[in-house]
Amino acid sequence: MKNSLMKSFLLSFFFILSACSTHSWAYDFIELDGEIYVITEEVIQSEDIGGEIAKVERYSDDENDYTRSDYINFSNKYKVGTSLFEIKTVSTDVAIAVQFEKDLYIKAIKENE
Numbered sequence: 001m002k003n004s005l006m007k008s009f010l011l012s013f014f015f016i017l018s019a020c021s022t023h024s025w026a027y028d029f030i031e032l033d034g035e036i037y038v039i040t041e042e043v044i045q046s047e048d049i050g051g052e053i054a055k056v057e058r059y060s061d062d063e064n065d066y067t068r069s070d071y072i073n074f075s076n077k078y079k080v081g082t083s084l085f086e087i088k089t090v091s092t093d094v095a096i097a098v099q100f101e102k103d104l105y106i107k108a109i110k111e112n113e
Contacts, residue, residue, distance in 0.1 A: 025063055028077035030056065030098060030108050032084060034069070037096055037108035039077055044097045044105040050086030053096065 028039040032054055057073045059080050060066060066074065075082065078098060085097040085105065097105040 025061075025076045029075070029111070030078065030084065030096070031068065031072070031074040032096065033073070036111040038111050039098065040107045040109055042107040044087055044107050046103045046105065048088050049097055049105055050088045052083050052085050053092065054084045056080055056082040056084070 030037045030039065054073050056075045056078050057080060059075050059078065061076060063076075066076065073084070078100070083099040085099065086092055087095055087097050087107070093110060095107050095109045098108050099105050
């Protein structure tokens with residue numbers, strides 16, 4: 001009985017530790033051509049959207065899976081295939097638009113390093 005109780009305790013302890021070790025992101029972002037764009041809550045009107053510039057090529061919600069790259073368009077929020085667009089009135093050196101639903105776009109602002 002004592003041995004069984006100890007095994008249950010250890011199993012519970014390790015389960016709790018493993019749950020605590022998962023990493024969460026500080027913020028939602030897209031990496032586009034080696035540059036980080038932080039996702040905002042600002043909606044962009046479809047008439048302000050320019051041409052498509054890329055698509056998300058890799059997605060993960062696990063921080064351990066991410067390695068910064070100059071070659072992969074990555075997101076920790078948006079799935080593979082999500083379209084990324086220019087904003088007509090803003091340079092891509094400042095911000096881009098992310099299509100999150102048909103004809104709905106949200107602004108992502110370039111992170112200053």
